[in-house]
Amino acid sequence: MIEGHCLTAGMYAEQTLVQGLYVEKYYNDEPVLDSEKGYVLFENKILGIPRLRQVRVRNDSCVVADDFKKEIKECFAPYSATAEFTGSYGPGDSQAWNFSTESSLNGRSFAGQISTYGGGGFVQLLGNDANESLYILEYLKSNLWLDRGTRAVFIDFTVYNANINLFCVVTLLFEYPATGGCIPFPTYRTLKLLRYVTTMDHFVMACEGLFVAFILYYFVEEVIEIKKHRASYFSDIWNIFDCIVIIMGMICIAFNIYRTVEVGRLLQNLLTQQHQYANFESLSYWQTQFNDFVAVAVFISWIKIFKYISFNKTMTQLQSTLARCAKDIAGFAVMFFIIFLAYAQWGYLIFGTQVQDFSTYLSSIFTLFRIILGDFDFGAMENASRYLGPIFFITYVFFVFFVLINMFLAIINDTYAEVKSDLAEQQDEFQVGDYFKKGYDKMMSKLKFKREKIVDIQKALQTADANQDNKLDFEEWRAELKLRGHADAEIEAVFAQYDIDGDRTLNELEQQQMQDDLEGQKMELNDEIQEAKNDVRKTRSKASLRSGDGEDENEESDDASDPSSQRRGGRGGVGYDEFSVLARRVDRVEHSIGSIVSKIDAVLLKLEAMDKAKVKRRETMTRLLDSIAEQGLNGPDGHRDQMERLVREDLERSAVDVSYPTSAGSKRVKDSFLSIKEDSTLNK
Numbered sequence: 001m002i003e004g005h006c007l008t009a010g011m012y013a014e015q016t017l018v019q020g021l022y023v024e025k026y027y028n029d030e031p032v033l034d035s036e037k038g039y040v041l042f043e044n045k046i047l048g049i050p051r052l053r054q055v056r057v058r059n060d061s062c063v064v065a066d067d068f069k070k071e072i073k074e075c076f077a078p079y080s081a082t083a084e085f086t087g088s089y090g091p092g093d094s095q096a097w098n099f100s101t102e103s104s105l106n107g108r109s110f111a112g113q114i115s116t117y118g119g120g121g122f123v124q125l126l127g128n129d130a131n132e133s134l135y136i137l138e139y140l141k142s143n144l145w146l147d148r149g150t151r152a153v154f155i156d157f158t159v160y161n162a163n164i165n166l167f168c169v170v171t172l173l174f175e176y177p178a179t180g181g182c183i184p185f186p187t188y189r190t191l192k193l194l195r196y197v198t199t200m201d202h203f204v205m206a207c208e209g210l211f212v213a214f215i216l217y218y219f220v221e222e223v224i225e226i227k228k229h230r231a232s233y234f235s236d237i238w239n240i241f242d243c244i245v246i247i248m249g250m251i252c253i254a255f256n257i258y259r260t261v262e263v264g265r266l267l268q269n270l271l272t273q274q275h276q277y278a279n280f281e282s283l284s285y286w287q288t289q290f291n292d293f294v295a296v297a298v299f300i301s302w303i304k305i306f307k308y309i310s311f312n313k314t315m316t317q318l319q320s321t322l323a324r325c326a327k328d329i330a331g332f333a334v335m336f337f338i339i340f341l342a343y344a345q346w347g348y349l350i351f352g353t354q355v356q357d358f359s360t361y362l363s364s365i366f367t368l369f370r371i372i373l374g375d376f377d378f379g380a381m382e383n384a385s386r387y388l389g390p391i392f393f394i395t396y397v398f399f400v401f402f403v404l405i406n407m408f409l410a411i412i413n414d415t416y417a418e419v420k421s422d423l424a425e426q427q428d429e430f431q432v433g434d435y436f437k438k439g440y441d442k443m444m445s446k447l448k449f450k451r452e453k454i455v456d457i458q459k460a461l462q463t464a465d466a467n468q469d470n471k472l473d474f475e476e477w478r479a480e481l482k483l484r485g486h487a488d489a490e491i492e493a494v495f496a497q498y499d500i501d502g503d504r505t506l507n508e509l510e511q512q513q514m515q516d517d518l519e520g521q522k523m524e525l526n527d528e529i530q531e532a533k534n535d536v537r538k539t540r541s542k543a544s545l546r547s548g549d550g551e552d553e554n555e556e557s558d559d560a561s562d563p564s565s566q567r568r569g570g571r572g573g574v575g576y577d578e579f580s581v582l583a584r585r586v587d588r589v590e591h592s593i594g595s596i597v598s599k600i601d602a603v604l605l606k607l608e609a610m611d612k613a614k615v616k617r618r619e620t621m622t623r624l625l626d627s628i629a630e631q632g633l634n635g636p637d638g639h640r641d642q643m644e645r646l647v648r649e650d651l652e653r654s655a656v657d658v659s660y661p662t663s664a665g666s667k668r669v670k671d672s673f674l675s676i677k678e679d680s681t682l683n684k
Contacts, residue, residue, distance in 0.1 A: 012174070012184075013052070014137050017155060021050060022130035037129075040159055044168065047270055048278030050133075050157035052096075052140075053105075054122040056085040056149040078178040079115045079151040086120070090143050096124035097145075108285050110154070112185050114175045117152050125277055150176050158280045165198075167191045169284040189284040193263045208256070215249040222246060238307050241300050248297040255290045259283065317419050325415035332411060336404045343396050344368055350392060354384040372401055444532060451525040454518050456484055457494065461515060472506040474499075483591060486584050 021040060024032055038046050061083035062075040077083045090097040100123050102108070107119025124140060126133040140146075146153065155172040173185040196205050222242055226233050233239055262283055270278055309315055344364040351358035357367040357377065370376060371393075381389035460480045461472070474495055481491045498506060498514045506514070 013155065014134065014141075017050075017172075018126075018130050018133050018137070021046065021126075021157070022133065024130055043163060044159035044161050047158045047160055047167075047280075048274065048276055049128065050126045050155060051277040052124045052126065053107075053154040053156065054145065054150055055079065055117045055120075055152040055154075056089075056122065057083040057151050058085045059149065061085075074148065076148050076151075076178065079117060081118060084118065085149055089149075090145065094124075096122055096140060097143075098122070106279055106282060108281060110171065110173065110187075112152065112173050112175050113183055114177050115151075117154075121154075128275065151178075152176065156277070156281065158278045165192060165194055167193050167280065169280045171281075189288065191280075191284055191287050193259065193280075193283070193287075195260075211249070212253055215246060215253065218242070219246050219250070238304065241304055245297050245300055245304075248293045248300075251293055252290060252297070255286060255293075259287065259290075317416065317423060320419045320423070321412065321416045324419060325411050328411050328415070329408065332407060336400075336408075339404065340368065340400060341365070343392075343400065347392060350388050351381055351384045355380045368396070368400075371396065372405065444529065447525050447529050447532070451522055451529070454522045454525070456486075457481070458515065458518050458522075460484055461511060461518075471508075472511060474504045477506070482587075484584065484588065486587075 022037075023039065023042065024037070026032060036042060040046060057076050057079055059074050059076060061080075062077035064072050064075050086099045088098045092098060100120055102119030105119060105121075105123065109119055110117050122145075124136065124145070127136055153174045153176075155174075156170070158167060158169050160167050167190070169189040169191065171187040171189075173187065175183040175185060177183065196202055222239075225239070266278065266280065266283070269276070306315070306319065344361065347358050347368065348361045348364040352360075352364070355377075356363075357370075357380070358364045367376070376393075378389075378393060381393060383389075385392075460477075463480060477495050478488075478491050481494075482488075494514075495506070498510045498517075500510060
């Protein structure tokens with residue numbers, strides 16, 4: 001769109017540019033000091049001298065229709081590389097009237113609103129002050145430096161602000177379209193070219209050195225991987241990301257070196273040739289490219305985090321969902337873009353001549369994307385076409401927004417449900433969150449093991465003094481700790497640490513010292529355990545705000561933090577402390593089992609003795625009955641006396657044969673005696 005009331009480049013240069021670049025008076029009309037001349041807004045130092053550059057086209061660059069050839073003798077086409085004028089015109093007595101190539105100016109092409117212009121052209125430097133610059137502009141104006149062949153005028157200069165250590169490369173472009181008029185297009189590139197000035201800058205330099213070391217290390221590593229796996233290395237998308245990051249990192253390193261050298265060279269030339277144009281154009285271009293490379297490298301580095309984060313199933317579900325529905329989305333995207341591009345072409349043809357957003361086909365595509373996001377100008381479309389505008393808008397919103405976009409969502413949602421169902425049936429894989437959780441549980445287990453050992457030694461210290469003489473000799477100490485499963489080396493080390501006088505006996509003072517040290521160590525371990533639990537509790541409380549299963553996770557974590565549960569389910573290695581405690585516990589179990597076995601043996605021996613006593617009693621009763629029958633004593637009194645005598649003798653022999661008389665056995669013998677006595681009475 002042409003700005004009808006836009007100032008031309010010549011008017012702007014005379015009325016605004018010179019006054020802004022060359023400030024010669026303060027706001028109170030007093031002259032500016034010589035030390036403050038050459039500043040824009042009193043803060044930005046102009047480097048070198050500003051430059052004017054014009055780009056032109058030839059007179060015969062377009063074809064006039066046959067019907068107008070007699071009336072129209074001149075024709076200047078829109079700018080293009082083939083239509084550019086590269087000769088001389090006007091007085092031809094200076095560089096302003098003679099074409100300079102892009103290489104001689106060390107320039108670059110520049111993209112404006114209408115076209116992209118080459119780096120060459122007709123160049124004129126301004127003066128060191130306002131009067132000299134006005135004189136030069138008047139000279140160019142009087143000789144018609146700008147005419148119908150002009151397609152673009154560039155005003156280039158660079159300023160430096162020492163307050164914030166930044167350069168600003170300014171390009172003021174005035175485009176002259178073939179339709180007439182003038183379109184301004186300013187560009188400002190702010191750069192930090194002097195990078196290592198402050199303390200923070202030197203810290204950044206150290207970080208950059210570390211970055212270089214990492215890039216070199218990973219470069220060697222990836223070369224080895226490629227040499228080992230060859231073509232299969234590139235089958236993994238993450239390996240491709242690694243290569244991209246390394247390549248971009250090397251490009252950034254090379255540009256850093258180039259920038260440092262080039263800035264030093266340019267500033268050195270400015271110090272020796274202060275009346276020349278400071279060409280920072282190429283450097284600013286590469287700085288922009290450098291920023292783009294850094295942005296892409298950082299973006300890919302952030303994307304790589306998905307490779308390592310598996311804190312919960314949500315991340316796995318997201319990755320699996322996108323991977324599984326990729327083919328369906330790609331197939332449906334073909335149909336989507338067919339309809340979408342058809343609407344873009346329709347909008348371009350209907351509104352292209354009247355609506356800025358549809359002026360080109362590419363602009364139409366971006367405008368339709370903006371409509372999906374709710375950013376549109378319905379009034380402009382309606383004004384451009386009263387009937388087709390509303391029809392276009394309504395049908396586009398219905399088919400693209402309500403139907404096609406929701407089809408994408410339906411595909412993703414359906415795939416997500418399938419992935420979620422599949423993952424629910426699968427066994428959980430190792431997750432990064434489990435790794436940190438396992439590390440925490442292991443730390444808590446070690447702390448509790450140490451505390452348990454200290455408590456064990458404290459109990460042994462209280463019970464080891466068997467003779468109650470308030471002195472603990474080594475044999476008493478060793479016997480007590482050996483029963484508790486401690487190793488000989490550990491017993492000797494602990495005892496020797498507190499046996500200050502070396503008499504192999506701990507007196508009351510030495511025992512108290514040991515007790516105090518053990519109590520202090522136990523308190524420290526309790527504090528560490530409590531602090532670790534508090535930290536985890538805070539973390540879980542924050543996580544519970546984000547998920548509804550926080551309490552379940554806390555209970556699972558508490559169970560996992562218990563040493564017994566860790567011993568049941570832990571999959572990691574065993575540390576020395578854990579092994580020592582487990583060895584002591586095994587010794588205790590063996591000692592307990594040995595004691596139980598000995599007691600079982602004693603019980604078995606007693607049972608065997610009881611069985612022997614039963615056999616003897618049975619034999620005695622048999623002999624008793626036989627004796628009574630053989631003797632044939634008359635009268636019940638004789639039978640009774642004889643039986644009492646024989647039973648008494650039998651009991652005395654049983655007491656001698658068996659180590660202890662059993663009440664049950666005696667009772668059974670007496671019962672037998674009474675039974676016999678009753679039988680004899682009945683017989684009588």
